[in-house]
Amino acid sequence: MGVDDKFENKAEDLGGRAKETVGDVTGDDQLKAEGATDQLKAKAKDVGESVKDLGASVKDKFSK
Template sequence: MNTDSNLEHDTQELKGHVEETAGKVFGDDDLVARGKADQIAAHAKQAATKTGEAARHVGQQLKERAMRKLGELHERLHEASDEAKRAKQDSNVRERSNAQERRPK
């Protein structure tokens, strides 16, 4: 969590506690309600920030996994290509050998 955001959320929550307490002390129901609203808003912002961070973390993990899988696929494609080239060369060698055997002597 960003330090500035964390400080803002904590400040808003503390302000809400102060307002709520002052409202109770002075019998001001509106001040109590505003205090509770500030606290709820601060908690909601904290939750949203944590959710965003979690989503970024999951996204990063998915990206890393996809990159690993693409790397593995890339290697397998190179291996398959190399194997196809070897098979083609072997086939060409066999064809030349067969052609030489069929030539009249």
């Protein structure tokens, strides 16, 4: 996973946390849910990138 991908995923996660917190403080359930969704998307992207990296690593080991 590239540094850019990690940065974008972390930014999305932090933005989601902020939305969730603001939604919680203001009682805005929709904003709170959007924040939780943003965090989940960021985590899913991290997992996808990790699986992709693992696949490339396995491929490299077998192609040598």
